[in-house]
Structure formats: structure tokens, C-alpha cells
Amino acid sequence: MFDQLSDRLQATLSDVRSRGKLSESDVDAAMREIRLALLEADVNFKVVKAFTKTLKERCLGADVLGSLDPGQQVIKIVNEELAALMGGTGSELAFASSGPTVILMAGLQGSGKTTACAKLARFLREEGKKDVALAACDVYRPAAVEQLVTVGGRVGAHVYEKGTDADPVEIAAWALEQAKTERRDVLIVDTAGRLHVDKDLMEELADIRKRIKPHDVLLVVDAMTGQDAVGVAESFAEAAEFDGVVMSKLDGDARGGAALSVKAVTGKPILFASTGEKLEAFDRFHPDRMASRILGMGDVLSLIEKAEQQIDEKQALDLEQKLKKNQFTLEDMLQQMRQVRKMGPLSGILGMLPGMGAMKQLKNADIDEGQLDRVEAIILSMTPEERANPTLIKGSRRKRIANGSGTRPQHVNQLIKQFDQMRKMMRHVASGKALDPQQLAQMSGGAPRPKIRRR
Amino acid sequence: MVERLEHEVEAGKVPAEGDAVQARLIEILAEVAATARAPIDLSGEPAVLLMVGVNGTGKTTTIGKIAWHLSKEFGLSVVLGAGDTYRAAAAEQLAEWADRAGAELVRAEEGADPGAVAFDAVEAARVRGADVVIIDTAGRLHTQTNLMDELAKVRRVITKQLPGAPHETLLSIDATTGQNGLRQAKIFAEAAAVDGVVLTKLDGTAKGGIVLAIADELGIPVKLIGTGETLEDLRPFDPTDFANALLSE
Numbered sequence: 001m002f003d004q005l006s007d008r009l010q011a012t013l014s015d016v017r018s019r020g021k022l023s024e025s026d027v028d029a030a031m032r033e034i035r036l037a038l039l040e041a042d043v044n045f046k047v048v049k050a051f052t053k054t055l056k057e058r059c060l061g062a063d064v065l066g067s068l069d070p071g072q073q074v075i076k077i078v079n080e081e082l083a084a085l086m087g088g089t090g091s092e093l094a095f096a097s098s099g100p101t102v103i104l105m106a107g108l109q110g111s112g113k114t115t116a117c118a119k120l121a122r123f124l125r126e127e128g129k130k131d132v133a134l135a136a137c138d139v140y141r142p143a144a145v146e147q148l149v150t151v152g153g154r155v156g157a158h159v160y161e162k163g164t165d166a167d168p169v170e171i172a173a174w175a176l177e178q179a180k181t182e183r184r185d186v187l188i189v190d191t192a193g194r195l196h197v198d199k200d201l202m203e204e205l206a207d208i209r210k211r212i213k214p215h216d217v218l219l220v221v222d223a224m225t226g227q228d229a230v231g232v233a234e235s236f237a238e239a240a241e242f243d244g245v246v247m248s249k250l251d252g253d254a255r256g257g258a259a260l261s262v263k264a265v266t267g268k269p270i271l272f273a274s275t276g277e278k279l280e281a282f283d284r285f286h287p288d289r290m291a292s293r294i295l296g297m298g299d300v301l302s303l304i305e306k307a308e309q310q311i312d313e314k315q316a317l318d319l320e321q322k323l324k325k326n327q328f329t330l331e332d333m334l335q336q337m338r339q340v341r342k343m344g345p346l347s348g349i350l351g352m353l354p355g356m357g358a359m360k361q362l363k364n365a366d367i368d369e370g371q372l373d374r375v376e377a378i379i380l381s382m383t384p385e386e387r388a389n390p391t392l393i394k395g396s397r398r399k400r401i402a403n404g405s406g407t408r409p410q411h412v413n414q415l416i417k418q419f420d421q422m423r424k425m426m427r428h429v430a431s432g433k434a435l436d437p438q439q440l441a442q443m444s445g446g447a448p449r450p451k452i453r454r455r
Numbered sequence: 456m457v458e459r460l461e462h463e464v465e466a467g468k469v470p471a472e473g474d475a476v477q478a479r480l481i482e483i484l485a486e487v488a489a490t491a492r493a494p495i496d497l498s499g500e501p502a503v504l505l506m507v508g509v510n511g512t513g514k515t516t517t518i519g520k521i522a523w524h525l526s527k528e529f530g531l532s533v534v535l536g537a538g539d540t541y542r543a544a545a546a547e548q549l550a551e552w553a554d555r556a557g558a559e560l561v562r563a564e565e566g567a568d569p570g571a572v573a574f575d576a577v578e579a580a581r582v583r584g585a586d587v588v589i590i591d592t593a594g595r596l597h598t599q600t601n602l603m604d605e606l607a608k609v610r611r612v613i614t615k616q617l618p619g620a621p622h623e624t625l626l627s628i629d630a631t632t633g634q635n636g637l638r639q640a641k642i643f644a645e646a647a648a649v650d651g652v653v654l655t656k657l658d659g660t661a662k663g664g665i666v667l668a669i670a671d672e673l674g675i676p677v678k679l680i681g682t683g684e685t686l687e688d689l690r691p692f693d694p695t696d697f698a699n700a701l702l703s704e
Contacts, residue, residue, distance in 0.1 A: 042633040109656060109684075110511025110629060140684065142519075142551030143544040150543035195659040222511065226633020228661040249510065252596040254635045277541075277599075370601075 002256040006294045008037035013078065013295065017071035027059045030074070042257025044230045047085070047264040055081050079291050085260060086287035087269035091244060094215045100133075100179040100187045102212055104172075106205055106240045107220035108232060109193030112248035114144060116220050116274055117190045118151035119282035120246070123272070125156060130185035135175030136161035137168040137208065138192040148190055155279055158184070168192070172208045189214070196235030206239050217242040218271065221258055223250045229258035230265045237266045244271035247285065251275040263287075280342075315339075326427050330387040330419060334379045341372065377405035378415050390416045459483060477702065484698035488677065490670040492694070495651070495678055496622045497525075501534070501580040502587045503613055503620035505573075507606060507647050508627035509639055510594030513655035515545065517627055517681055518589050519552025520689035526557050531586035536576025537562035538569040538609065541593040549591055555686060559585070569593065569605065570612040577616050590621070597642035607646045625678065627653045630663035640669040651678035654692070658682045662701050 012033040019026060031052050038048045055078065058064070064073045083089075095101045103120070107113050121132040134152045136159055138144035145161050152159040160175035172189050179187040191208065194201035209217060219242040221229060236242055247259050250273045263269055273285040315335070322328050379387060381404030386392050393401065393416060402409045460480055463469045469479045496502065504521070506514045518535060525531045535553045537560060539545035546562045553560040561576040573590050580588035592609060595602035613620050626649045628636050643649050654663045657680050666677045677692040 040634070042635075108631065108659070110513060112511055141516075141548070143548035146547045147542070147544035154543075195656070197659055222629070222631070224509070224629075224633065224635040224639075225631050226635075226661075226665070228631045228633075228659075231660050232631070249596060251598065252509070252635065253598045253638060254633075257633060 002041075002259075002290075002294050003253060005037055005041040005256060008040070009034065009078070009295060012037070013071075013075050016074050019071055022064075022070040022074070024060060027056065027074070031056050031059075034078070038257075038260070041260065042226050042229075042254075044227065044257070044261040044265060047261045050264070051081065051085055075295065079295055082291035082294060083288040085264055086290060087263045087285075089288055090284065090286045091269040091271055093271060094243070096215050100176070100184045101216070102176060102179075102214040103186065103188045104191070104209060104212070104214040104217045104240070105189060105220060105246075106191055106217065106236060106242065107193060108195060108222070109141075111193065111220045111222045112246075112274060113193060113220045114138070114147050114151065114190055115279075116218075116246045116248060116272075116282075117148065117188050118155050118157070119274055119279055120218075120272065121152065121157040121186075121188055122155035122279050123282050124186055128185075131183075132186040132188065133158040133160060133175070133179050133182075133184040135159075135172055135179075135187060135189040137171050137175075138190055139164040139166065139168055139171070140192040144190075144192065151279065157188075158182075160187075168204060169207045169211050172212050176212050196232050196239075202235070202239040209240055216244065218244050218246050219268070220246045220248055221262060223247050223256060223258055224252060224254040225258045227257075230261055233262050233266045233268075237268065242268060244269050246270075246272045246274060248274040251281070326423065328423060328426060330379050330382065330390060331384070333419060333422075334376065334387075337372065337376065341369075374405070374407055374411065375415060378402075378407055378412055381405040390419060481695070481698045481702060484667065484701060485694040487667055487671050488692075488694035488697050491674045491676045493651075493676065493678075497531075497587060499617070499620055499622040501577070501585050501617075502622050503577060503580075503617060504587065504589040505592070505610065505613065505621040505624045505647065506589065506627065506653075507592050507624060507643055507649065508594060509596055509629075512594065512627040512629040512632075513653075513681055514594060514627045515539070515548050515552065515591055516684070517625075517653050517655060517679070517689065518549065518591050519556055520681065520686055521679070522552065522556035522558040522589060523686040524689060525587055532583070533558035534576055534580040534583070534585045534588040535560050536572050536588060536590040538572045538576075538591045539593040540565055540567045540569050540572060545591070545593065558589075559583070570609050573609050573613050574616055577613060577620065581617070597639050603642065603646040606643075610647050623651065624649050625651050625653050626675070627655050627681075628663070628666065628669075629661075630654055630656045631659065631661040632663075632665060634665065636665035637668045637672065640673055640675055644673060644675060649675055651676055653677075653679045653681060655681035658688070664701055666697075667701075 012030055016022065016026065016030050034055070035048055035052045038051065039045060058077045059074050064070055067073050105113050105117055117134055121134060124130045124132050134148055134157050136145045136148045145164060149159045149161060160178050162171050162174065168191065175189065176187060189212065191205060194205065196202065217240050219233065219236050219240070221233065225232070245262055245268055247270050259270060270285040273283055275281045319332060322332060378401060381401045386397065393412065398409045398412050401412050460476065460483060463479065464471050464476060469475055506518050508514050522533045522535060526533050533556065535549055535558050537546040537549045540563060550560050561572065561579050563572045569592060576588050576590055592606060595606065597603065610621065624647050626640060626643050628639065640649065640652065652666055652669060652675055654666055654677050657663060669675050670677065680690050680692050682688045682690065
């Protein structure tokens with residue numbers, strides 16, 4: 001996400017950084033570049049104008065130009081202003097003090113509301129262990145109710161639905177009654193996609209809002225929307241008085257103009273970002289962290305959070321013991337791999353590491369998750385004995401494992417070789433000896449590396 | 456385009472008056488929009504249409520509308536293939552449209568191989584002697600290489616089964632899409648040899664100006680436009696109307 005914008009801003013700023021002293025004309029030139037970069041990214045032109053104005057004023061302040069490292073100061077200011085543009089340190093959903101918290105979802109057709117409903121339900125369940133229910137109020141699009149029932153089922157949320165013959169306002173009110181009686185913590189109301197110029201449907205949305213008095217109204221916005229995003233957001237702000245935005249499809253190569261403009265135009269923050277096909281690909285939006293990512297400064301905070309969410313402390317301790325005693329098995333390797341993969345696709349994780357954006361070879365690389373699937377399949381085709389003691393694996397066992405995992409015997413060999421080298425290295429580490437660089441090289445060279453494809 | 460207009464005004468070909476310049480500008484825009492224009496090819500027996508596009512751009516709805524027009528207005532028999540086996544209830548959605556349009560539906564369970572569904576749909580159409588088969592696919596972001604590969608495979612399956620097919624591959628583009636639309640068209644064209652664009656959701660405030668860039672740079676014309684949620688809301692693309700709408704307030 002934001003790749004092109006990110007590239008241009010980073011190029012401009014590295015030029016600024018390389019200068020020992022900054023003159024006013026240097027700052028002017030940098031501002032011009034930033035302005036162009038933002039306009040190309042579909043950011044609303046009024047927003048761009050205001051943004052570069054503030055930026056320039058701050059950069060020309062005496063404490064910047066006179067400082068020892070003006071380039072560094074400018075980068076800091078751009079980072080801060082970019083974060084402020086997207087909403088500062090981030091905002092939270094409002095929760096009810098008693099009874100179910102009601103969240104109403106609205107948006108254009110195809111912006112991703114139904115998927116966002118399920119993802120949000122999953123997110124709230126995972127994070128707060130809350131009992132979340134969904135209400136199916138899209139009675140217009142064929143099979144919208146079925147879709148919500150299916151995805152709701154997948155994330156373990158109860159779905160209140162009355163088919164497509166009832167009135168959406170009535171369904172919403174009825175679902176709220178049910179949620180109250182059944183003591184749900186959260187009720188998320190899905191609505192039909194509607195054009196902001198469709199008077200009747202916008203009125204219906206306002207009616208639902210009046211009837212159920214939601215604690216939060218969220219507008220789902222497609223990250224690929226162009227200059228039209230601002231008009232859409234303004235109309236929805238009027239009819240639905242939304243409180244925050246869910247930015248969907250952020251995993252594409254959209255330049256993110258919508259994401260950067262919406263807060264500035266409507267004053268409503270982006271609360272969540274949806275970043276992939278899977279239901280887990282949904283997270284809180286942190287403007288400050290996103291700004292750092294755009295500027296190539298990485299997002300270590302999010303990475304740590306993700307790791308903390310996914311990695312079980314007890315398991316980690318067990319593993320440490322095993323490593324010390326050199327009892328690490330293929331079974332443990334499988335568990336490890338699964339934990340890392342739970343954090344999301346590897347390409348996403350790489351994006352959070354500082355400086356990764358600047359690494360050319362990783363730039364357009366696409367890590368083939370299929371390779372990891374293969375390793376998993378191979379280990380899963382082994383018996384518990386084989387996993388604990390891979391030396392057992394000889395001719396016929398190897399053949400069976402290859403057949404079972406749909407791979408070839410040489411793939412099985414490769415994996416075992418890689419695992420052996422890993423064990424050797426761990427023994428070294430555990431015994432406190434320094435690592436032999438040659439061994440390290442051998443390990444990375446001899447192992448089946450994830451295939452990196454260039455686009 | 457603007458350059459071309461400036462040249463013509465300077466050369467005196469177009470009088471330097473507001474109305475005349477605007478009229479000429481509309482002509483130029485319409486000319487670009489009409490690049491590589493061709494009608495939808497229904498000559499195959501059966502004619503195979505493949506629908507592709509990013510998530511939420513209106514593929515399934517468009518298929519419903521096309522099926523309705525073909526069967527109700529042209530009296531053709533239509534088979535629909537529910538190739539979106541990924542999204543929950545996508546096949547149910549298409550089933551509803553098939554029902555409204557009086558078309559037959561070929562579907563498989565969720566998670567099935569979309570190539571297999573495409574194969575079955577074409578096979579069913581051949582066996583029954585249907586005139587047209589339209590194959591739906593799951594929405595996918597053009598940045599997801601593995602999903603784009605899958606799309607290329609679906610296309611290969613169809614070609615293998617019926618040489619020359621798919622006779623028409625249509626890409627749906629949401630009119631509200633910004634500059635990203637050009638990237639979408641470029642990458643989808645590489646993976647699935649797109650013949651034409653269906654510009655959807657034109658009933659909002661968005662005008663879909665990005666299709667000009669698509670026609671100009673990639674030579675892919677807009678063939679149909681979607682203007683609403685009912686079966687009738689599908690029209691052939693008219694370059695002059697489009698150019699007029701682009702410039703109107």
C-alpha cells in the first residue's frame with residue numbers, strides 16, 4: 001500500500017537529508033516535490049495545498065534551519081504532519097456503558113461492507129473476547145443475507161436475519177431487541193450499499209440510524225476511490241453522521257489518496273484498515289505508524305503487537321528449554337512456522353521492518369507462500385516418530401512422505417538437510433560458542449529458500 | 456489531448472471561442488473514448504463471455520443484466536457459470552440473477568476449482584446447444600499474483616475446451632475508481648487478454664474518466680455501462696454521450 005507515494009516521498013527526503021545546510025529554496029524545492037507526489041496519489045487538491053502550507057511554515061522555523069541536522073528535522077516534521085493529516089495518534093470505537101454496543105456500517109456498493117462486518121466481528125471477539133452479533137439489513141442485493149450468514153458463521157458471530165421481505169429499519173430495530181434480550185456485547189448492523197446521490201436509500205439509512213441510535217457509525221471506503229471519495233464522504237457525513245472510517249482493499253497498489261483525504265475533509269478518523277482476502281486481514285489503523293511506514297521508517301510497534309497476539313508465552317518458554325537441551329524437533333519447527341504465519345503474509349511483515357522499503361531486491365519481490373505450504377505438508381506427512389527423529393527417514397519412508405505431501409523425495413531430503421543445519425547452529429548458540437560464518441553461509445545456501453519472484 | 460486542442464486553435468482550425476473550443480474538446484474526447492470500438496462478439500457456438508475484475512466492482516450484477524438482455528431482448532438461451540467459488544454466497548447471488556433472467560446456472564460448492572466450473576459451464580452449454588455462456592469469476596486485486604495466475608488458468612481451460620473461446624473477456628471497472636483503474640486494466644489485460652471494459656456505477660457522481668486513459672494507453676474500449684440496480688440498467692457505451700457527461704457539471 002502507498003508504494004508509489006512512499007517511493008517519491010522517500011526520494012525527496014533522502015535528498016534533503018544529504019544536505020548539511022538547508023536554504024529556503026531547498027525547502028521550497030522539497031515542498032514542490034511533496035505536493036506533486038500527493039496530487040499523483042489522488043489526494044484531494046485542497047488537502048494538498050493546506051498540508052504543504054503548514055509543512056513549509058514549520059520547516060522554515062528558525063529552530064529547523066539553524067539546527068545542526070536540518071534534514072533530520074524536516075523528516076521529523078513531515079512524519080508528524082503526515083500522521084496528523086491521517087488523524088494523529090489514532091481513535092477508538094465508542095462502547096456502550098451498559099447493554100449492547102451498536103455499530104452501524106454504511107457505504108457505497110462494493111466497498112466491502114459485508115466483509116468488513118465479519119472482519120470487525122472477528123477483531124472484537126479476538127481482542128476483547130466479546131460476544132458479537134450481526135444484523136442483516138441488506139435486503140436488496142441478491143444473496144447478501146446468505147453471505148453475511150456464512151461469513152458470520154466463520155467468525156463465530158450470531159446473525160440476526162429476517163430474509164429479504166422485511167423492511168431494513170424494522171430488521172435493525174428487531175435485531176437490537178434480540179441483542180438486548182440475549183445480552184450480546186456488540187451488535188454490528190450491515191446495510192445495503194447505496195449511492196450517496198440516491199435520496200430514498202440515504203433517507204432509509206438516516207431512518208435506521210434514528211431508530212437504533214448506534215454508538216458508532218462506520219463508513220466503509222474503498223482505498224482505490226479517486227477524487228470522488230471526498231464527495232461521497234461528505235454526503236454520507238450528512239445523512240449518516242458517521243463517526244469513523246473503515247478503509248478497505250488497502251492491500252492493493254492504490255496510491256491511498258482517499259485514505260489521506262478523508263480525515264482532512266470530514267474530520268472523521270480512519271479507525272480500521274482491511275488489508276487482505278482472509279478474515280484475519282483487518283486491524284486498527286494507526287496514523288502515526290502509517291506515516292512512518294510511508295516514509296520508510298518501518299513500523300516495529302505493530303510488528304511487536306502482532307507477535308504478542310499470536311505467540312503463546314508458555315509455548316515460547318517450552319521452546320527455549322528445548323533449544324537449550326537441543327531437543328528441537330521437526331514438530332517444533334512446524335509449530336514455529338505456523339505461529340509466524342499467523343501474523344499474516346510474510347510480505348506484510350517485511351513491510352513493517354525499518355529500511356525494507358529501500359531494499360531493491362525485496363521491492364517487487366513476491367514471497368511465494370506456497371513454498372511454506374509445501375514444508376508444512378511434508379512435516380504433516382511424517383509420523384510422530386519421524387518428526388522427533390528424522391534420521392529414521394530412509395528410502396521407503398521418504399517415498400511415502402513425498403507421496404503423502406504431493407512433493408518429491410528430493411524436497412523431503414532438502415527439508416531434512418535444512419533442519420539438520422538448523423540444529424547444528426542451535427547447538428552452537430546453546431553452547432555459547434560464536435557462530436562460524438562459513439556455517440551460516442552454508443545454512444542459508446543449502447536450505448530451500450522461499451522462492452522470490454520478480455514481477 | 457489538451458495539446459492537440461491547443462494546436463488546432465492556434466492553427467486557426469478551431470475558432471478561439473468558448474463554445475467552439477468546448478465542442479471540439481468533446482469531439483476529441485469522444486474520439487479517444489471510441490478507440491478500438493467493437494461490438495460484443497457473440498458469433499461463437501456457444502459464444503463464451505468471461506467476466507473479470509477487482510472485488511466489488513459489480514461483476515455478478517453485470518452478468519445478471521447481460522443475461523437478461525440477451526435472453527429477453529434477443530431471445531438467446533444463456534448459461535451462467537458461477538466461477539466465484541471463493542466469496543461466501545456468490546453462487547447464490549448469481550442464482551438469483553439467473554432466475555430473474557431466465558438463464559440456466561452451472562455451479563459447484565464453495566472452494567471448488569473455478570477452472571472446473573468454467574469447464575462444466577461450457578460443456579453444459581454445448582450439450583444443450585445454448586447460444587451464450589457467461590462465466591463469473593471471484594473478485595481479485597490485481598496485485599495478488601497467485602490469484603491473477605488462477606485467472607489466466609481459467610482462461611486457458613476455456614480455450615482448451617473450445618478453441619477461440621472466450622470470445623469476449625470483459626473487465627468491470629467501478630466508475631468511482633481513481634488513477635488505480637489504469638493499473639487494474641493493464642494487469643488484468645496481461646493475465647486474461649481483456650477485450651472490453653464494463654464501466655459500472657455510473658449513476659453516482661463519478662464519471663469514470665479513467666476509462667479514457669485505458670482506451671488511450673491500452674487500446675481497450677468501453678463496451679457497456681451500468682447505471683443502476685435493476686435488470687434494465689445496462690446500456691451500450693456511447694462515446695459522445697460520455698464525453699458530454701465528462702464536461703458537464
